[in-house]
Structure formats: structure tokens, C-alpha cells
Amino acid sequence: MEHATIGVRIFVPLFSLCIIAMILVARKRDLFIRRIQGLSAIDEAIGRATEMGRPMICCTGLGIDGGVEIVTLQALSIVSYIIRTSARFATRAILPVYDPQMLPVTEETVREAYAIEGRPDSYNSEDVRFLTNRQFAFAASVAGLITREKAAATFLFGYYYAEALIMAENGQQVGAIQIAGTPATTQIPFFIAACDYVIIGDEYYAASAYLSREPTQIGSIVGQDIAKWLILMTIILGSVLVSIGAYLSSPIGVNFTQFFK
Numbered sequence: 001m002e003h004a005t006i007g008v009r010i011f012v013p014l015f016s017l018c019i020i021a022m023i024l025v026a027r028k029r030d031l032f033i034r035r036i037q038g039l040s041a042i043d044e045a046i047g048r049a050t051e052m053g054r055p056m057i058c059c060t061g062l063g064i065d066g067g068v069e070i071v072t073l074q075a076l077s078i079v080s081y082i083i084r085t086s087a088r089f090a091t092r093a094i095l096p097v098y099d100p101q102m103l104p105v106t107e108e109t110v111r112e113a114y115a116i117e118g119r120p121d122s123y124n125s126e127d128v129r130f131l132t133n134r135q136f137a138f139a140a141s142v143a144g145l146i147t148r149e150k151a152a153a154t155f156l157f158g159y160y161y162a163e164a165l166i167m168a169e170n171g172q173q174v175g176a177i178q179i180a181g182t183p184a185t186t187q188i189p190f191f192i193a194a195c196d197y198v199i200i201g202d203e204y205y206a207a208s209a210y211l212s213r214e215p216t217q218i219g220s221i222v223g224q225d226i227a228k229w230l231i232l233m234t235i236i237l238g239s240v241l242v243s244i245g246a247y248l249s250s251p252i253g254v255n256f257t258q259f260f261k
Helices: 006-028 037-052 070-088 102-116 135-149 164-173 188-194 202-212 215-249 251-259
Strands: 056-061 093-097 128-130 153-159 177-181 197-199
Touching (some): 037 070, 070 093, 093 102, 093 135, 102 128, 164 188, 188 197, 197 202
Parallel strands (some): 177 197
16 A cells, blocks of 8 residues: 555545445345356256266366466355255266366365265265366366266366367267356357356356355455445546536636626
């Protein structure tokens, strides 16, 4: 904040207060979050896989810089919900892993998801597979996995690059229901073309709050939305005031004000 402008010094604390206030409110009562269509379809996809007796493929992407990072952890949070739901119906879920650092994190998350549902014996270590940390080798491995297992559903969450369409296209060829979500704007068009449901923009980061209904996450999302509305209203008000000032200082505006004198 040393070199911050007056606007930053005012709005940053104000936005922080909005988020904190909404977190406190969310702990006392349930706040509304708009229904996210793609996440609502997760149960449908799991149900279809259960009926067909075929496994699901859950991929958490390549990540931005590799290692354990927020985008991949967000994807893993969504996958945890998928595992918990599938555990109730004894539906198999296979998780290919790209980064070796994410392997123990993924294994522990999946193991915990089965334990939460009271099915710790359903955890199979072979279903969490480290394939390779080479981009297109990983894409080819996932595509082969989808084809061999004849996946009934594929969930592609996380950060993707050029391999996105390779995996999504193979899922479409085997007739899988495909749900994808990514903050990578360059890959969203490919997911839209090949997947049934796509989660884009802020919906990706709101996904875990929508699924878990955890008060801190819900309050943070609602508080951020209020902050965005404040930014929007400030921009509109500033634009109006600048336009009025420019008009009054112009020759037409000067003549107009003199008319009333």
C-alpha cells in the first residue's frame, strides 16, 4: 500500500470489510448462490455411469506452473465431491495425474473422500495413476485410458493447454457425458465444442463453494460479488460525472449555463 493511490486506499479496505461481513453472515444463515448448470449435471453424469456399469475419468489438468497450486487444488476439490457421490453407488472413478508432486495429494484426497462416505474399503490405489509429466504424452495416455475403459463420464477440471481438445474429443467418441471447467480462456472454445457442460469464468472458482456450502467459501463469493457491484457503480458514477464536467466546460455547455443566468 506504500505507492497506492487514494482510490486503492479506500476501496481495498472497503472490499475486505464486505467479504468479512458476508462470511460472518453466512455462518448464521444460508446465503443464496446462483445455480451452476455444469455442476448440477455432475450427479446426472455419475448416475449414468452407475447405470451403464462403466467407470468415470476425472482429470485435474496440467496446472499453470506445475506443482501444488490453487487452480489444481480447486479442481481436486470438485473431484473430491465427485468421488464422494460416486462412492455411494460404488461407481469406479479413475484419476490420471500429470504432476508427480500432486500424486500424494490426490491419493490422500481420494482416500479421505471414500472415508467420509463410510466406504474406505472402496479406495483402490491403482485408480489414482501418475502417467507422465510430458504434455502430449499425458494427453495421449488419458485419451487411451478413456477409450480402453469406455468411460461413461469424463470430468476435465483444471488448467489445460493444447491437449484439451485431444482428451475431450476422445471422450466424445466413446459417448461419455463430459463436464469441463477451466480458467484457461484459450481452451474454453474447444471444451464448448466437445463437452456437454462447461464451467467458465468466476464459476470455476465458485464451484467448491457451490458444492460444499461451506460458510466461509460462500461468504467470500457473495462478498466478492458485492465488491464487483461497488466497482461497477463507481465506474458508472465516475463516467457520468466526467461526461457532465466535459459538457459544462465545452462551448455548448458554457452557452447553456449562461442561458439560465
